[in-house]
Amino acid sequence: MAEWLKRLLKRNREQQAFCTAVVPAAGSSTRMGGQDKILLTLGDVPVLMHTLRALDSCPRIQEIVVVTREDLIVPISQLCREGGFSKVKSVVVGGASRAESVLRGIREASEGAELIAIHDGARPLVSQAVLDEVIRKAEECGAAAPAVPVKDTIKQAVGGIVERTPDRSELFAVQTPQVFDAALIRGALAKALEEGAALTDDCSAVERIGMKVSLTGGDYRNLKITTPEDLVLAEALLEWREKP
Numbered sequence: 442m443a444e445w446l447k448r449l450l451k452r453n454r455e456q457q458a459f460c461t462a463v464v465p466a467a468g469s470s471t472r473m474g475g476q477d478k479i480l481l482t483l484g485d486v487p488v489l490m491h492t493l494r495a496l497d498s499c500p501r502i503q504e505i506v507v508v509t510r511e512d513l514i515v516p517i518s519q520l521c522r523e524g525g526f527s528k529v530k531s532v533v534v535g536g537a538s539r540a541e542s543v544l545r546g547i548r549e550a551s552e553g554a555e556l557i558a559i560h561d562g563a564r565p566l567v568s569q570a571v572l573d574e575v576i577r578k579a580e581e582c583g584a585a586a587p588a589v590p591v592k593d594t595i596k597q598a599v600g601g602i603v604e605r606t607p608d609r610s611e612l613f614a615v616q617t618p619q620v621f622d623a624a625l626i627r628g629a630l631a632k633a634l635e636e637g638a639a640l641t642d643d644c645s646a647v648e649r650i651g652m653k654v655s656l657t658g659g660d661y662r663n664l665k666i667t668t669p670e671d672l673v674l675a676e677a678l679l680e681w682r683e684k685p
């Protein structure tokens with residue numbers, strides 16, 4: 442039986458699992474036109490400051506590892522000090538892909554980490570409700586992620602020609618944090634990278650080894666800052682972020 446399953450089965454329900462948040466923040470912000478989106482100002486502080494505030498305030502997260510580019514190690518370490526984020530364990534250098542960055546962050550987690558919560562540095566408006574629900578679910582089943590029903594009709598197309606229209610009731614936009622048993626995600630990501638699998642999220646790494654992922658409540662406000670208009674939307678959503 443897999444190590445993670447043994448741990449899941451024997452975990453004493455009263456004990457909260459030790460959860461390490463890994464924050465991938467080592468991208469190139471290409472779709473933002475090249476400005477480092479995680480350092481752009483949202484409200485009165487950088488995007489990443491909002492993200493780390495949310496994670497540092499979450500009682501179910503015990504430590505945080507930030508993964509960023511070599512050239513941002515100093516400014517982001519400074520940002521962590523200014524924010525007074527007591528849970529930030531380390532700021533480490535990422536890799537060429539998101540998955541590589543995430544795996545480097547996981548390898549930095551404490552020996553005793555039982556859960557890994559992987560949260561995009563570019564998702565600054567995550568709420569405590571979303572964090573709490575997805576971590577609890579992952580503690581129960583080993584793999585969970587928040588998601589929202591898609592609002593548009595989605596078309597599958599090749600070369601601009603529609604091939605099919607999936608049933609919208611079965612389509613969800615998955616967000617982060619994506620939360621997993623530590624041993625499970627470490628092994629699954631290493632295997633995916635060894636096999637050259639192209640992953641756009643972390644759930645895919647465990648899905649490809651047959652693990653079922655549970656979806657929990659997402660939030661349309663938990664948007665990922667990707668293109669310039671996302672920052673405009675995020676500004677408008679700032680004071681609305683924790684309203685139920």
Ligand SMILES: Nc1ccn([C@@H]2O[C@H](COP(=O)(O)OP(=O)(O)OP(=O)(O)O)[C@@H](O)[C@H]2O)c(=O)n1
Nearest residue numbers: 465466467468469470471472537538539562563
């Ligand atoms: N090699 C990479 C690529 C992405 N990320 C992080 O993964 C999160 C989601 O990725 P995305 O929004 O695609 O960020 P970028 O890769 O910077 O965006 P783009 O694709 O437009 O370059 C971001 O916080 C980004 O910093 C990372 O840590 N390492």
Ligand SMILES: C[C@](O)(CO)[C@H](O)COP(=O)(O)O
Nearest residue numbers: 539561615616617641642665
């Ligand atoms: C992980 C993610 O945020 C889930 O929606 C998304 O897949 C990240 O995609 P990106 O291209 O790395 O921003």
